[in-house]
Amino acid sequence: MRIVVGGMNHESNTLNPIITGEDDFVVFYGDEVLSKGASPYHSSTGIIKTLTEAGCFLVPTVLARAVPNGVVSFAFYQRIKAEFLRRVDEALKQGSIDGVCLALHGSMKVEHLGCAEGDLLTALRERLPRVPLTVALDMHATITPELLACANGFVGYKTAPHVDCQETGAHAAQLLLESLKTGRPLYTAYRRIPMLIAGEKSESEVEPMSSLIAACRAAEQEPGIRAASFLLGFPWADNEHNTVSALVTSLDAPEPAEQCAEQLAAAFWARRKDFAFRAEHYDSACSIKIAYEAVLEQKQAPVFVSDSGDNPTAGAAGDATDLLEQIMLTIDTVDSLPTPLLYSGFYDAPAVVACLNAGEGATVDITLGGNWDTLNGKKIPLRVEVKKIARNYGAYHADLVLAAHRNLLITITSKHIGFGDESLLPALGVKAEAHCLVVVKLGYLEPCFRNIAARAIMATSKGCSNELLETIAYKKVRRPLYPLDGEANGGS
Numbered sequence: 180m181r182i183v184v185g186g187m188n189h190e191s192n193t194l195n196p197i198i199t200g201e202d203d204f205v206v207f208y209g210d211e212v213l214s215k216g217a218s219p220y221h222s223s224t225g226i227i228k229t230l231t232e233a234g235c236f237l238v239p240t241v242l243a244r245a246v247p248n249g250v251v252s253f254a255f256y257q258r259i260k261a262e263f264l265r266r267v268d269e270a271l272k273q274g275s276i277d278g279v280c281l282a283l284h285g286s287m288k289v290e291h292l293g294c295a296e297g298d299l300l301t302a303l304r305e306r307l308p309r310v311p312l313t314v315a316l317d318m319h320a321t322i323t324p325e326l327l328a329c330a331n332g333f334v335g336y337k338t339a340p341h342v343d344c345q346e347t348g349a350h351a352a353q354l355l356l357e358s359l360k361t362g363r364p365l366y367t368a369y370r371r372i373p374m375l376i377a378g379e380k381s382e383s384e385v386e387p388m389s390s391l392i393a394a395c396r397a398a399e400q401e402p403g404i405r406a407a408s409f410l411l412g413f414p415w416a417d418n419e420h421n422t423v424s425a426l427v428t429s430l431d432a433p434e435p436a437e438q439c440a441e442q443l444a445a446a447f448w449a450r451r452k453d454f455a456f457r458a459e460h461y462d463s464a465c466s467i468k469i470a471y472e473a474v475l476e477q478k479q480a481p482v483f484v485s486d487s488g489d490n491p492t493a494g495a496a497g498d499a500t501d502l503l504e505q506i507m508l509t510i511d512t513v514d515s516l517p518t519p520l521l522y523s524g525f526y527d528a529p530a531v532v533a534c535l536n537a538g539e540g541a542t543v544d545i546t547l548g549g550n551w552d553t554l555n556g557k558k559i560p561l562r563v564e565v566k567k568i569a570r571n572y573g574a575y576h577a578d579l580v581l582a583a584h585r586n587l588l589i590t591i592t593s594k595h596i597g598f599g600d601e602s603l604l605p606a607l608g609v610k611a612e613a614h615c616l617v618v619v620k621l622g623y624l625e626p627c628f629r630n631i632a633a634r635a636i637m638a639t640s641k642g643c644s645n646e647l648l649e650t651i652a653y654k655k656v657r658r659p660l661y662p663l664d665g666e667a668n669g670g671s
């Protein structure tokens with residue numbers, strides 16, 4: 180069997196003005212998809228491994244991935260789409276294609292266009308109108324009519340943070356294989372659950388998500404059901420399709436999927452009031468004040484404060500300054516801390532260039548923040564000592580700087596890469612556990628931080644990943660939506 184594989188993974192935050200372009204993406208073409216695309220954290224790995232082990236001949240197309248950010252450049256998307264389709268067209272000249280299995284995010288938005296996945300699948304369907312097509316999706320996928328019309332089977336991640344990507348890919352591949360081997364069609368039922376949920380209220384280990392995901396797993400054991408998923412939408416993307424949804428795929432007959440999706444949607448809706456932040460949480464000023472007290476009076480260390488409103492891994496700009504402004508207002512207290520306050524960090528390419536030009540050990544005047552998120556960020560002038568430089572870090576080839584201002588240590592990146600990566604601080608010679616107070620531009624703490632945190636405080640700071648959804652001025656989402664429109668509202 181000849182199967183088309185490939186994928187696109189980007190979570191596009193429409194509140195962030197950055198246009199995500201070619202420099203922000205890692206893209207593999209053709210055979211590179213198979214040789215370089217494997218990572219345990221990607222659903223494409225599970226797809227490729229499962230189909231290869233089943234003896235399929237794979238037609239690799241394009242695999243594109245970037246850190247969540249603002250919407251994707253139209254020109255760049257058109258290029259990867261054209262490459263994708265060109266490879267399918269070439270394969271079709273050599274023989275028939277039996278199926279398609281793709282690794283997609285589901286909330287990739289392109290400037291002037293909207294849903295990238297729906298656009299790509301629509302073009303693919305013009306070439307392959309009848310073959311079975313299955314997709315692995317991120318839990319934060321936004322389901323659009325185009326996606327539903329083009330794909331036969333869907334599997335979403337069941338974990339947040341997402342640690343089951345490979346399994347999800349394998350599951351999507353198994354759906355395809357079963358349909359191909361039996362000759363029976365897949366059917367997918369969709370139910371809109373009129374809610375939006377802040378990312379930090381939906382960890383899968385915590386109620387109510389743990390019970391709801393358990394219900395999906397139980398449903399997958401029922402006769403006829405092959406996959407059951409909750410897709411949460413992406414709260415920081417303002418578009419008409421944004422909502423939570425239940426998607427259930429069945430084999431051979433649509434009725435089991437319809438019935439199951441109805442039940443799962445009702446179960447989710449019934450738990451809507453139970454979604455809550457796991458961590459203690461306050462506004463920026465209060466968070467930093469409580470963190471100082473925890474360190475200085477209660478002798479707790481390390482205390483973590485998440486700058487959750489400006490979390491680059493949720494697509495925020497990474498240069499909002501709400502929390503930094505509070506720190507600068509209290510810089511004398513920072514000086515009284517027993518070890519430097521570590522702030523990881525800022526995406527600020529001009530500041531990195533200034534520090535690189537000055538060199539390690541030099542003192543230089545920079546401004547930090549406010550390049551992109553000018554609504555929630557100002558250019559804060561700082562005289563810093565350049566403590567450490569690390570060039571060409573990670574898959575996205577970022578330059579990193581560790582800069583000191585009085586008793587404040589800040590990591591600054593030349594690229595929009597996020598701060599949850601466990602190897603970023605070590606690359607600068609920093610151990611988070613050596614600092615009494617650590618501020619990170621993250622939402623919930625990644626395991627590398629959570630495992631060492633004496634206390635975790637979430638600042639509901641201002642930025643493009645503002646966790647207080649009720650305060651976001653949505654213009655396009657279809658209303659009513661819970662909780663934006665009150666407790667009883669949501670419609671159906």
Ligand SMILES: [Zn+2]
Pocket residue numbers: 317318319341
């Ligand atoms: Zn996600």
